[in-house]
Amino acid sequence: xGSEAEAHPWEERVGAMVDAVLADALYWFPVxxxxxxxARHLREAMRQRKPAVVFIEGPPDATAxxxxxxxxxxxxxxxxxxxxxxDQGVLAPLEEGQPVARFAAWYPLLACSPEYVAMxxxxxxxxxxxxxxxPHQARTALAEGAEVPDPSREVExxxxxxxxxxxxxxxxxxxxxxxxxxxxFEVATHEDAESFRRDLAAFCAAARLTGDPAELALDGTxxxxxxxxxxxxxxxxxRGLGPEQAMVVCGGFHLFLERDGADPPPIPEGTVQAxxxxxxxxxxxxxxxxxxxxxxxxxxQRLWEALEAGKGPDDALLDALQDAFGAARRAGEPLSSAxxxxxxxxxxxxxxxxxxxxxxxxxLHDAIVTCCCKGDPRTDGKRLVEAITRAAVGTAVGKVTPTxxxxxxxxDVHAQIGELELGELMEHERVVVLDxxxxxxLSARRSAFLHxxxxxxxxxxxxxxxxxxxxxxxxxxxxxxxxxVEQALVENVLYGDTVEAAAAAKLAEEVAGxxxxxxxxxxxxxxxxxxxxPTLAERLEEAASTALDEDVRASSLAAAMVDLSVLRRQAGFxxxxxxxxxxxxARAFGRACFRLPEAANVPDEEQPDVxxxxxxxxxxxxxxxxxxxxxxxxxxxxxxxxxTRSPFLRGAFLGVLGEIRVVPPEALAAAVSAYxxxxxxxxxxxxxxxxxxxxxxxxxxxxxxxxxxAAVDDLLRACEPEVFRAILPRMRxxxxxxxxxxxxxxxxxxxxxxxxxxxxxxxxxxxxLDAAVVMARLDAKxxxxxxxxxxx
Numbered sequence: 001x002g003s004e005a006e007a008h009p010w011e012e013r014v015g016a017m018v019d020a021v022l023a024d025a026l027y028w029f030p031v032x033x034x035x036x037x038x039a040r041h042l043r044e045a046m047r048q049r050k051p052a053v054v055f056i057e058g059p060p061d062a063t064a065x066x067x068x069x070x071x072x073x074x075x076x077x078x079x080x081x082x083x084x085x086x087d088q089g090v091l092a093p094l095e096e097g098q099p100v101a102r103f104a105a106w107y108p109l110l111a112c113s114p115e116y117v118a119m120x121x122x123x124x125x126x127x128x129x130x131x132x133x134x135p136h137q138a139r140t141a142l143a144e145g146a147e148v149p150d151p152s153r154e155v156e157x158x159x160x161x162x163x164x165x166x167x168x169x170x171x172x173x174x175x176x177x178x179x180x181x182x183x184x185f186e187v188a189t190h191e192d193a194e195s196f197r198r199d200l201a202a203f204c205a206a207a208r209l210t211g212d213p214a215e216l217a218l219d220g221t222x223x224x225x226x227x228x229x230x231x232x233x234x235x236x237x238x239r240g241l242g243p244e245q246a247m248v249v250c251g252g253f254h255l256f257l258e259r260d261g262a263d264p265p266p267i268p269e270g271t272v273q274a275x276x277x278x279x280x281x282x283x284x285x286x287x288x289x290x291x292x293x294x295x296x297x298x299x300x301q302r303l304w305e306a307l308e309a310g311k312g313p314d315d316a317l318l319d320a321l322q323d324a325f326g327a328a329r330r331a332g333e334p335l336s337s338a339x340x341x342x343x344x345x346x347x348x349x350x351x352x353x354x355x356x357x358x359x360x361x362x363x364l365h366d367a368i369v370t371c372c373c374k375g376d377p378r379t380d381g382k383r384l385v386e387a388i389t390r391a392a393v394g395t396a397v398g399k400v401t402p403t404x405x406x407x408x409x410x411x412d413v414h415a416q417i418g419e420l421e422l423g424e425l426m427e428h429e430r431v432v433v434l435d436x437x438x439x440x441x442l443s444a445r446r447s448a449f450l451h452x453x454x455x456x457x458x459x460x461x462x463x464x465x466x467x468x469x470x471x472x473x474x475x476x477x478x479x480x481x482x483x484x485v486e487q488a489l490v491e492n493v494l495y496g497d498t499v500e501a502a503a504a505a506k507l508a509e510e511v512a513g514x515x516x517x518x519x520x521x522x523x524x525x526x527x528x529x530x531x532x533x534p535t536l537a538e539r540l541e542e543a544a545s546t547a548l549d550e551d552v553r554a555s556s557l558a559a560a561m562v563d564l565s566v567l568r569r570q571a572g573f574x575x576x577x578x579x580x581x582x583x584x585x586a587r588a589f590g591r592a593c594f595r596l597p598e599a600a601n602v603p604d605e606e607q608p609d610v611x612x613x614x615x616x617x618x619x620x621x622x623x624x625x626x627x628x629x630x631x632x633x634x635x636x637x638x639x640x641x642x643x644t645r646s647p648f649l650r651g652a653f654l655g656v657l658g659e660i661r662v663v664p665p666e667a668l669a670a671a672v673s674a675y676x677x678x679x680x681x682x683x684x685x686x687x688x689x690x691x692x693x694x695x696x697x698x699x700x701x702x703x704x705x706x707x708x709x710a711a712v713d714d715l716l717r718a719c720e721p722e723v724f725r726a727i728l729p730r731m732r733x734x735x736x737x738x739x740x741x742x743x744x745x746x747x748x749x750x751x752x753x754x755x756x757x758x759x760x761x762x763x764x765x766x767x768x769l770d771a772a773v774v775m776a777r778l779d780a781k782x783x784x785x786x787x788x789x790x791x792x
Contacts, residue, residue: 010164010209017205021255022198026232026243027051030200030252033152034284034294036112036304037186038200041193042249046121048193052241054122055232056115057250058131059107062274065404069109069116069276070123073401076116077297079279079487080107084137085271085494091140099509102494105136108284110297112304118249130235132250134220134227137268142220154219155253163210173354178295179362186303187313187358204252225257227264275407277490278483281394298323298394299361313358318344320364320392327391328372333384335372342371361392397483408497410489413453416499420446425460425481434461434477439573448532450477452503455531456495458488472569504533511540516550518588522563529567529574541580548587554599555606557592558613564588565620582627589628592617596636600644600653611652615696618656634662647685648730651692658693658700665704668693672711676718684723686715687730694734701742705749713753 021028029045031038046054062080069078083104086092092101109116122129139151159165160177174180184203190196216222228250236246281301286293294300302323303316321344325335346367351359359367368388373381406414417425420442424432434450436443450461461479495502507527514520525540544560551557564585571578592613599610614637621628634657641653654671657663672693675686690712694701701708719727735743 014202014205014209017256018198018201021201027247028255029197029247029249030204030255031114031249032181034110034113034300035186036300036307039112039114039117039304040307041190041196042114043117043121045193045197046118046125046247049247050125051127051247052245053128053130053235053239054118055130055132055246055248056118057133057254058115059105059133059135059274060131061135061272063129063131065274065276066119066129068401068404070120071401071403075399076109076111077279077281077284077396077398078109078400079277080274081277081490082136082272082274083494086268087270090268091137098512099505103137103140104491108279110284110301112300114249130231132228132231134224134264135267137270138265139220141268142223142265151224152251155251158211158215159207161211162207164206179360182360183356187356187360189357200252201255205256208253208256222258223265225254226262228254229257229259230264271494273407273493275490276400276404277487278398278400280397280483285393287393296361296392299392301394317347317359317364320361323391324368324388328384328387331383331387333372333387339372343367346371407490407493409493409499409502410486412498413489416449420449425479431478431480434479436475436477438473438475447475447530449499451527451530452499455503455527456492456506458485460485472566503531504536507533507536516547517556518547518551519556519559521547522560526563526567529570544584548584548591552595554592554595555609555613557588557595558616561585561588561592561620562616586627589617589620590632593632593636597639597643600640600649601646607646607649610649611695614652614656618659621660630660647688648692651689652696655693655696655700659697665700665707668700669704669707669711672708673714676715680720680723683719684726687727687734691730691734691737694737702745705745706752709746709749709753
């Protein structure tokens with residue numbers, strides 16, 4: 001067996017790399033985002049060294065915002081937000097009629113984030129802070145306009161691919177990088193900040209040395225590090241400071257950057273904005289999709305608080321256990337105090353078996369599942385696991401000092417809320433219901449404002465009832481303020497300084513990519529009208545005419561027809577040309593009718609779209625028979641019914657003909673009865689046919705209920721057991737499509753057929769507990785039989 005040096009030929013090089021960095025006059029402190037123990041040791045080192053300037057791996061466009069980050073009225077979780085508008089077309093070519101490219105990045109900060117603690121400690125010491133990372137627009141330029149992954153996540157993934165890490169994880173049994181980190185650096189005991197710094201530097205040096213060096217250039221790491229080094233040397237020179245008067249706080253991987261003086265990449269010119277915004281534990285977590293997300297912000301905050309109070313990881317773990325049990329009980333898990341004691345003991349035992357000085361979050365999770373999950377964790381324990389995961393993430397939302405002021409778009413929203421007399425929305429967690437009649441001036445302005453916010457993705461309100469073919473002027477909205485509102489506004493600052501400008505830019509961006517999709521064009525036209533954007537509305541009138549001629553899909557044309565019908569009814573008070581809208585609506589109706597036979601044999605996944613188109617055309621015809629061509633609709637529906645190979649669509653086509661009164665209920669009942677006399681394989685399609693009829697029928701079921709009941713009765717009597725089992729699921733779906741009143745009407749028809757004149761007596765059950773028990777047993781027995789048949 002070889003020596004240790006032979007087993008790890010890179011060990012001496014790692015030692016030399018670490019010694020060189022730690023002996024540097026410029027003091028480097030390695031960190032990991034959102035690590036409380038790192039933050040504690042970093043603060044200790046800063047207080048000992050008292051630097052004049054602290055260089056932090058952060059967005060340079062936000063350096064001026066540091067005073068607002070450390071302000072006493074600011075409370076994490078918060079985020080630095082930077083955005084870039086490519087006015088010069090550096091990242092994406094400028095094209096006439098196309099929106100200017102926009103890019104943005106978030107930099108979340110928790111109270112336990114080392115970068116946040118570094119800023120606070122620098123403020124305490126009177127030191128300056130300089131952010132040194134390569135701006136995100138430059139990283140986007142390196143990626144040639146493609147989406148840029150979070151650099152911190154890339155570094156951690158690169159570490160896990162290194163020879164060093166893979167050997168370490170295998171030897172120690174670490175399952176994830178988070179478990180590895182917590183075991184080595186979050187709960188491990190270090191004598192002081194210097195011993196912690198050395199261990200983390202050695203870990204990162206070994207991972208960098210045994211990884212693939214080609215990745216450093218390919219993913220932009222070298223470019224970022226050149227910018228960092230250039231910023232550090234330039235700032236020290238401009239301030240007349242020696243390296244011993246400064247500190248660098250950055251990811252441990254970057255301690256070993258090349259200092260060859262090579263030029264960093266250029267920074268694209270354009271419009272840059274930056275701000276500090278409230279954030280949340282959830283948005284900081286990896287569950288939100290944030291690339292460098294923390295797996296459990298609430299837990300690590302607990303650990304930070306324990307360290308701040310002079311306690312240790314065990315206290316934080318007990319707090320996390322309490323959080324997890326509270327969440328699980330609220331989710332319906334019957335957990336007891338004895339369970340909690342058992343979990344705590346098991347977590348400590350697991351930590352001891354895994355040779356850890358303290359239990360980790362992983363040990364707690366494993367202990368809860370072991371002690372409290374009665375069955376397979378993937379199924380029986382799903383609710384429990386979800387509850388404890390949510391508890392570890394937490395729900396806290398941060399706050400930013402009002403002295404920062406507001407970005408123009410945010411200020412515009414607040415101003416309009418006041419002008420539109422919507423101040424009650426600002427009350428925390430208050431839900432306001434707004435009933436608007438858009439013929440009234442104030443309601444019209446409120447409606448346009450809310451529609452604009454929806455367009456740019458701001459979750460202030462959602463419409464629960466709005467204009468349709470039958471309801472043109474009235475809308476109902478549910479609105480409430482939340483921290484997500486301000487965050488969403490910040491994300492839209494590059495679209496404009498006002499809600500109107502941002503909504504117009506967003507809509508123009510969507511219109512640019514629509515092509516000949518008639519439904520999307522008319523939806524955008526309707527959106528422009530709802531948002532009171534007349535210039536865009538005029539442009540979309542011409543686009544709608546072209547799209548109607550080019551679109552060949554019945555579903556899209558029918559949806560366009562509905563939008564055009566609503567717009568036509570609003571023409572008088574919206575200043576639209578009613579005669580143009582009437583012509584476009586009629587054209588959309590006619591072209592959709594002509595396309596119905598082509599939709600008769602679409603794949604199953606497209607059948608719901610055909611159903612929607614069919615009902616929309618029928619409703620339009622019934623609502624306005626003078627405008628639309630009934631004969632054209634009937635002819636094409638009959639053609640589609642004859643061509644289709646789908647029993648479901650055939651039922652829908654015939655059901656619609658019944659709704660417009662050209663096929664009597666007797667004919668529909670006869671079509672159902674015909675299945676009773678058909679061969680067994682055809683009879684098995686009866687359930688799908690009936691579901692198609694029920695999916696579109698309204699008045700037909702009321703007028704022809706007795707005839708349909710008789711037909712269904714004949715069908716069921718003719719079915720062999722295996723055919724009955726085959727059609728039962730679709731028949732159940734058919735009845736599930738009915739409204740309660742329709743089902744009641746059908747039940748009354750069944751009662752009449754079997755001589756039960758007083759149908760209501762059938763739905764009146766004894767109210768005793770014994771009767772309820774009997775019904776529950778009967779229901780369970782029926783379910784058991786259906787399951788045995790394969791029909792449940």
